Amino acid sequence: xxxxxxxxxxxxAGVSLSTVDRVLNDRVGVRHATQIRVAQAMRxxxxxxxxxxxxxxxxxxxxxxFILPAGSNSFMRGLERELAQRSxxxxxxxxxxxxxxxxxxxxxxxxxxxxxxxxxxxxxVVATDSPVVRAALAELRERGVAVVTLVSDLxxxxxxxxxGIDNVQAGRTAASxxxxxxxxxxxxxxxxxxxxxxxxxxxxxxxxEQVLRAEFPDQQILPPLExxxxxxxxxxxxxRVLRQQPxxxxxxxxxxxxxxxxxxxxxxxxxxSRPSVVVHDLTPHSRQALLDGSFDxxxxxxxxxxxxxxxxxxxxxxxxxxxxxxxxxxxxxxFLRDNLP
Amino acid sequence: xxxxxxxxxxxxAGVSLSTVDRVLNDRVGVRHATQIRVAQAMRxxxxxxxxxxxxxxxxxxxxxxFILPAGSNSFMRGLERELAQRSxxxxxxxxxxxxxxxxxxxxxxxxxxxxxxxxxxxxxVVATDSPVVRAALAELRERGVAVVTLVSDLxxxxxxxxxGIDNVQAGRTAASxxxxxxxxxxxxxxxxxxxxxxxxxxxxxxxxEQVLRAEFPDQQILPPLExxxxxxxxxxxxxRVLRQQPxxxxxxxxxxxxxxxxxxxxxxxxxxSRPSVVVHDLTPHSRQALLDGSFDxxxxxxxxxxxxxxxxxxxxxxxxxxxxxxxxxxxxxxFLRDNLP
DNA sequence: CAGATTATGACTTACGTACGTCAAACCAAA
DNA sequence: TTTGGTTTGACGTACGTAAGTCATAATCTG
Numbered sequence: 001x002x003x004x005x006x007x008x009x010x011x012x013a014g015v016s017l018s019t020v021d022r023v024l025n026d027r028v029g030v031r032h033a034t035q036i037r038v039a040q041a042m043r044x045x046x047x048x049x050x051x052x053x054x055x056x057x058x059x060x061x062x063x064x065x066f067i068l069p070a071g072s073n074s075f076m077r078g079l080e081r082e083l084a085q086r087s088x089x090x091x092x093x094x095x096x097x098x099x100x101x102x103x104x105x106x107x108x109x110x111x112x113x114x115x116x117x118x119x120x121x122x123x124x125v126v127a128t129d130s131p132v133v134r135a136a137l138a139e140l141r142e143r144g145v146a147v148v149t150l151v152s153d154l155x156x157x158x159x160x161x162x163x164g165i166d167n168v169q170a171g172r173t174a175a176s177x178x179x180x181x182x183x184x185x186x187x188x189x190x191x192x193x194x195x196x197x198x199x200x201x202x203x204x205x206x207x208x209e210q211v212l213r214a215e216f217p218d219q220q221i222l223p224p225l226e227x228x229x230x231x232x233x234x235x236x237x238x239x240r241v242l243r244q245q246p247x248x249x250x251x252x253x254x255x256x257x258x259x260x261x262x263x264x265x266x267x268x269x270x271x272x273s274r275p276s277v278v279v280h281d282l283t284p285h286s287r288q289a290l291l292d293g294s295f296d297x298x299x300x301x302x303x304x305x306x307x308x309x310x311x312x313x314x315x316x317x318x319x320x321x322x323x324x325x326x327x328x329x330x331x332x333x334x335f336l337r338d339n340l341p
Numbered sequence: 342x343x344x345x346x347x348x349x350x351x352x353x354a355g356v357s358l359s360t361v362d363r364v365l366n367d368r369v370g371v372r373h374a375t376q377i378r379v380a381q382a383m384r385x386x387x388x389x390x391x392x393x394x395x396x397x398x399x400x401x402x403x404x405x406x407f408i409l410p411a412g413s414n415s416f417m418r419g420l421e422r423e424l425a426q427r428s429x430x431x432x433x434x435x436x437x438x439x440x441x442x443x444x445x446x447x448x449x450x451x452x453x454x455x456x457x458x459x460x461x462x463x464x465x466v467v468a469t470d471s472p473v474v475r476a477a478l479a480e481l482r483e484r485g486v487a488v489v490t491l492v493s494d495l496x497x498x499x500x501x502x503x504x505g506i507d508n509v510q511a512g513r514t515a516a517s518x519x520x521x522x523x524x525x526x527x528x529x530x531x532x533x534x535x536x537x538x539x540x541x542x543x544x545x546x547x548x549x550e551q552v553l554r555a556e557f558p559d560q561q562i563l564p565p566l567e568x569x570x571x572x573x574x575x576x577x578x579x580x581r582v583l584r585q586q587p588x589x590x591x592x593x594x595x596x597x598x599x600x601x602x603x604x605x606x607x608x609x610x611x612x613x614s615r616p617s618v619v620v621h622d623l624t625p626h627s628r629q630a631l632l633d634g635s636f637d638x639x640x641x642x643x644x645x646x647x648x649x650x651x652x653x654x655x656x657x658x659x660x661x662x663x664x665x666x667x668x669x670x671x672x673x674x675x676f677l678r679d680n681l682p
Numbered sequence: 683c684a685g686a687t688t689a690t691g692a693c694t695t696a697c698g699t700a701c702g703t704c705a706a707a708c709c710a711a712a
Numbered sequence: 713t714t715t716g717g718t719t720t721g722a723c724g725t726a727c728g729t730a731a732g733t734c735a736t737a738a739t740c741t742g
Contacts, residue, residue: 052393053698172679184525338513394728
């Protein structure tokens with residue numbers, strides 16, 4: 001009827017509460033045979049540790065730190081807002097946020113070095129890809145701090161997990177959509193990126209070109225524009241290309257210069273002749289562009305899920321609990337005008 | 342530093358623990374002025390009730406019941422599996438599942454009448470739209486049981502909330518996709534439904550036709566097939582239509598006969614001339630069809646979110662906590678071959 | 683102002699687990 | 713048998729809140 005407690009386990013296994021506790025929390029001083037007996041009893045009774053009571057008794061607080069890039073990037077600001085709003089939503093966990101200059105690996109490395117291992121149990125970091133960052137991250141792990149990367153990964157570093165979407169898949173998804181949208185109108189496709197030095201952008205481009213080349217060979221991909229996630233640069237560059245190339249059928253914006261894309265397209269009006277447009281990240285601006293029909297689709301990663309996945313993953317790591325290999329994987333969302341949340 | 346407790350609140354407000362408890366749990370016997378003082382102190386200290394401790398002390402179990410239709414519908418079986426697997430995942434909540442014949446309003450009404458209000462605090466039901474169901478549901482509410490509808494709504498009934506996707510929006514999304522996929526190839530669009538007597542199917546059709554008529558007027562919508570969610574009927578009917586109408590450019594399957602759609606399309610091979618296909622609900626079969634290229638997109642509702650939204654909504658209702666008006670709204674997901682989870 | 687009523691305080695027990703201390707029991711080797 | 717180590721049990725306190733009892737203080741009623 002009611003859930004079994006450690007008392008029930010103790011009785012069933014014929015041992016004392018202390019021994020059950022020792023087994024449950026991997027403490028030393030239990031003979032192997034006894035361990036087996038207790039584990040057996042737990043299985044038979046279907047015992048599950050009451051997490052509420054456990055957390056209450058263990059008056060530990062997990063202290064987590066999130067390191068995010070500065071700048072006007074709507075997505076990053078969304079993560080920050082989410083962290084601020086829900087910082088009290090996790091039991092027995094305190095969350096700090098630190099903002100560092102964007103695209104600045106030295107600054108990020110310095111910040112990582114300055115993390116106090118005695119005041120921080122785990123770190124989630126939006127990684128800039130660079131050797132100094134890798135080194136600082138490894139050192140942090142040496143000092144016993146759990147580390148996961150967020151949004152943009154740093155593979156073959158000592159980070160324990162990555163939390164975010166699969167950016168190659170995201171690029172492939174964009175190509176599947178845009179290719180279908182442009183079918184029957186062969187022409188040129190423009191890719192608008194932030195910078196190919198950022199890992200997630202490079203991966204998105206890779207996936208996009210894979211699929212478009214293989215499945216929609218009548219579309220020609222132009223060399224990518226690098227807009228540095230700046231709306232003015234993006235607008236100017238894209239405007240130039242659209243003037244030079246009259247037969248652009250599709251635009252894929254894989255970075256954060258979305259407002260620039262919308263402005264460069266303003267000339268087309270509502271006519272059916274404008275290029276099909278797929279961009280990343282749902283923001284007030286991309287939402288508006290979907291609604292007024294200037295964008296066709298938005299590929300999105302949900303900040304809410306991203307944050308909660310990062311928090312629970314770090315909690316598990318810090319508490320030494322086992323974690324799934326793909327625990328940090330966030331789904332890629334596709335929004336059209338009609339399924340906006 | 343550490344979170345304030347009721348002790349801190351008591352001290353700050355100059356009252357006893359008992360009084361704080363009385364205020365916190367809306368018990369009688371506190372003068373209004375005192376209430377204000379305590380509430381003020383809570384606000385100033387930023388007090389938040391420790392849910393773990395509260396649940397531990399209040400040894401209540403919320404007893405919830407899920408009523409699902411029988412049959413081979415993959416989506417419903419997915420919900421059932423999810424409930425079975427995670428029935429222990431919610432603290433202080435026990436979950437029971439009851440299966441009733443599908444599309445059978447009398448059976449559903451009888452089941453609702455048989456619910457024991459002394460053993461059940463809340464019910465989530467996949468509603469069949471019918472007066473007897475409405476009546477049984479109203480009666481259940483009279484007897485003090487919280488009720489939400491799941492997946493398929495029953496508006497203007499006494500259910501307190503609906504948990505699921507907005508099915509009109511889902512239909513609109515399908516049309517946005519399919520219309521774009523078929524652009525440049527004007528022709529006929531086939532809608533494959535389960536039954537127009539089921540509310541969610543009717544709503545999806547409505548949304549689909551709205552958008553397709555308004556934005557893609559060169560496509561002609563054929564009268565909907567009613568396949569009763571049966572793969573064999575769907576296959577036969579669709580096969581017949583595809584033979585009679587040579588210029589079908591798109592298919593929208595809004596019910597659960599997905600396997601039948603795949604089989605009817607088998608004749609087309611991998612050529613580019615097959616109709617574009619959008620179906621509902623990600624299942625092993627629709628996933629396979631996406632992967633081998635016979636479907637273009639899947640509109641999905643996530644059973645995991647559906648269940649957890651229903652559980653936490655019912656918990657709030659049962660515990661008398663305030664709930665958001667749109668707390669049960671689940672996002673509409675779009676899957677292509679490349680963003681499959 | 684007595685008496686009734688209401689508001690408040692003081693205190694207790696309980697929830698299920700963590701964690702510490704101490705002593706007793708057990709076991710193996712000397 | 714003694715010694716020294718390991719394993720186990722008995723017990724207590726703590727976590728923050730819920731919920732109860734009972735006494736007393738404050739306030740209202742007539």
